Amino acid sequence: MDTADLAKIFKALGHPTRIKIVEHLIRINTCVCGEIVNIFPYSQSTISQHLKLLKASGIVCGDVEGPKTRFCVDKHVLNQIKDYIDRL
Amino acid sequence: MDTADLAKIFKALGHPTRIKIVEHLIRINTCVCGEIVNIFPYSQSTISQHLKLLKASGIVCGDVEGPKTRFCVDKHVLNQIKDYIDRL
DNA sequence: TTTGTTTATCGTTCATTGACGATAAACGAT
């Protein structure tokens, strides 16, 4: 994981809503877009965009499950971030 | 440190150059703007802006020392970030 | 006090972000 990858993840986490989404995903392990939409005061398209960005950064993955998409935090990537920060 | 503060710091770290600046500051403990300008292929004004942003986020502090400004990483804030990430 | 050095700020330009509503796409169920 080089600096560009790290920056991408930090950038993805550089928004309060996205931090809260990640925290929520970790807390409940996995969930679909709709559940997140219900929690936050933003439109479905906005939440979907945030999830897309998180996914593009690598910190979150999403598996299509019929018409739904099941999102969760990539533990491996999360651990890489932890290792990096710890070593700072 | 609430979510907004965290997001601000992650956002500040969400750029390769700023990550490298922080890494450099940690490595050599402290340095002035000019030294950083010499390392990176960006103009003085661009580096100064990056430093301003890092400072505004709280992760970096800068003490004016005559005509120079001496920058360093705020260890306390860094530790708060470490704690937060570890607990994720 | 003038000069040189160092840093911050201003103004500009182009690209990206964050939010939205509307719409399309994918699929399960009827």
Place this chain on the structure above:
DNA sequence: ATCGTTTATCGTCAATGAACGATAAACAAA
């Protein structure tokens, strides 16, 4: 096959970001 549900994408708009050169500001030294 159609309908309802769920998610993704598109287009738009205002705001912010990243880079630059030029300039101002702060200070040391001559």
